[in-house]
Amino acid sequence: MKKILLLITFSIVLSFIGSEIKAQSSEDLLDMCRVIAGDATYVRDFKVPLEAGTPPPVKNTAFLLQRNSYKIVVCNSREYEGELIVEIYDTSRLIATNYIISSGKYYDKITLPANKAGSYRLKMYFKDGKKGSAVVMLALNPK
Amino acid sequence: MLRITIISVIVAAVAGLCFFSCTTCARQDDEDVFRGIPDSVYDGELQVANEVVETMIRDVASPIEMAYLIKSIDVPFSRDYLASTKVSSTFTTSSEQALALGIYATDLGYINMYEKTSSVLKYISVMKDLANEINIGQFFDFNTLKDLATNSENIDSLMYISQRSFTRMDEYLRESHRSKLSALMIAGVWIEGMNIVARVAQEKRTKEIGESIADQKIVLQRLLIVLKNYSKDPMIANMVDLLDDIALLYEDVNIVTVQGDPTVEEGEDGTLVVKYNDVTTIEMSDETLNAIINKSIEVRNKLINVE
Numbered sequence: 094m095k096k097i098l099l100l101i102t103f104s105i106v107l108s109f110i111g112s113e114i115k116a117q118s119s120e121d122l123l124d125m126c127r128v129i130a131g132d133a134t135y136v137r138d139f140k141v142p143l144e145a146g147t148p149p150p151v152k153n154t155a156f157l158l159q160r161n162s163y164k165i166v167v168c169n170s171r172e173y174e175g176e177l178i179v180e181i182y183d184t185s186r187l188i189a190t191n192y193i194i195s196s197g198k199y200y201d202k203i204t205l206p207a208n209k210a211g212s213y214r215l216k217m218y219f220k221d222g223k224k225g226s227a228v229v230m231l232a233l234n235p236k
Numbered sequence: 237m238l239r240i241t242i243i244s245v246i247v248a249a250v251a252g253l254c255f256f257s258c259t260t261c262a263r264q265d266d267e268d269v270f271r272g273i274p275d276s277v278y279d280g281e282l283q284v285a286n287e288v289v290e291t292m293i294r295d296v297a298s299p300i301e302m303a304y305l306i307k308s309i310d311v312p313f314s315r316d317y318l319a320s321t322k323v324s325s326t327f328t329t330s331s332e333q334a335l336a337l338g339i340y341a342t343d344l345g346y347i348n349m350y351e352k353t354s355s356v357l358k359y360i361s362v363m364k365d366l367a368n369e370i371n372i373g374q375f376f377d378f379n380t381l382k383d384l385a386t387n388s389e390n391i392d393s394l395m396y397i398s399q400r401s402f403t404r405m406d407e408y409l410r411e412s413h414r415s416k417l418s419a420l421m422i423a424g425v426w427i428e429g430m431n432i433v434a435r436v437a438q439e440k441r442t443k444e445i446g447e448s449i450a451d452q453k454i455v456l457q458r459l460l461i462v463l464k465n466y467s468k469d470p471m472i473a474n475m476v477d478l479l480d481d482i483a484l485l486y487e488d489v490n491i492v493t494v495q496g497d498p499t500v501e502e503g504e505d506g507t508l509v510v511k512y513n514d515v516t517t518i519e520m521s522d523e524t525l526n527a528i529i530n531k532s533i534e535v536r537n538k539l540i541n542v543e
């Protein structure tokens with residue numbers, strides 16, 4: 094009995110250790126994004142929390158300055174199947190997305206040279222409504 | 237004997253749970269202690285919904301973007317453009333401290349961009365003190381920044397940690413319903429960014445600099461909407477009056493954009509490259525530009541008590 098109880102305790106403790114080691118935090122994902130971004134300079138990041146099914150998309154905005162070239166990097170947690178789709182809108186006009194439906198190609202980085210200063214809307218949701226967790230990093234490309 | 241063993245097991249499990257989730261525990265304790273005064277205590281009437289205000293706050297460019305633009309047109313670094321760290325003790329209220337934090341964050345961005353690491357320590361020291369005063373010091377990674385500042389080879393990490401600290405402080409202010417302070421921090425970023433670019437324009441006038449100043453018309457309009465929301469605060473009311481003077485000058489600036497269809501292609505490294513074919517035309521006279529430059533410097537100097 095004593096051995097069984099000790100084994101249960103050990104398992105509980107180990108499961109906590111395991112979850113600590115395995116869980117990819119948003120800071121881990123941001124570190125990943127920095128590697129993918131290469132020599133682009135971090136400006137800000139957007140965390141997209143775990144979602145499932147087809148919830149309303151996460152919406153955010155970013156003000157981009159004219160003449161700056163931006164890189165948008167998407168980092169998905171490897172713990173979930175979901176891949177984050179980012180759509181960038183200039184007011185109501187879709188100007189870019191990292192998922193091209195016609196070719197089925199998914200991109201983890203987009204380069205967007207802003208030739209108009211203004212507020213751009215980012216609409217973010219997980220592909221096919223799968224569960225996912227992701228970070229989107231906005232960075233400045235070197236000139 | 238069995239009871240003692242069961243109790244021991246439960247104690248061990250609870251201890252294990254607390255130990256392995258200690259990061260979360262500590263963070264929650266900090267949040268309880270440092271929650272600060274929320275906007276709900278503000279006795280003024282909010283004219284714009286909180287969510288709209290938060291979106292607009294995010295819409296003001298970050299501390300490094302203006303510096304990035306200046307660096308790209310080969311303008312040399314000048315310490316004279318920066319706010320002196322000696323005046324930091326004159327910011328005594330939380331509103332003034334939030335504004336000053338934004339101002340110094342922009343200066344730090346400018347210093348980092350030019351890799352002048354010898355000046356970093358002074359700026360991160362005052363920023364740490366100001367952040368502590370408004371209870372967001374836990375998000376300002378002073379020790380890491382201090383270590384990174386000792387070696388110019390760490391400039392990328394220094395820029396990243398500086399910028400990330402600023403983002404986290406700003407996020408936390410909004411999450412803890414202190415959007416007023418977040419708005420002031422962002423106002424500081426804008427005011428100091430304009431000051432630096434205006435000072436540069438006084439010494440080296442290029443088409444890019446002029447257009448960058450013109451572009452700020454859109455940002456200032458949004459910033460004023462946010463700040464006017466809190467104008468029952470006399471310090472903010474005064475700032476709004478000063479910024480309104482700049483906005484008045486911007487009325488003579490016309491920005492016209494002709495839309496083109498965006499196209500995409502795949503870059504060599506697997507990046508999706510967007511070609512954004514809009515064409516923007518800016519109409520602004522030299523007189524208007526000069527007036528905006530001079531007024532922006534004057535307003536910034538008034539706000540940080542520099543004659």
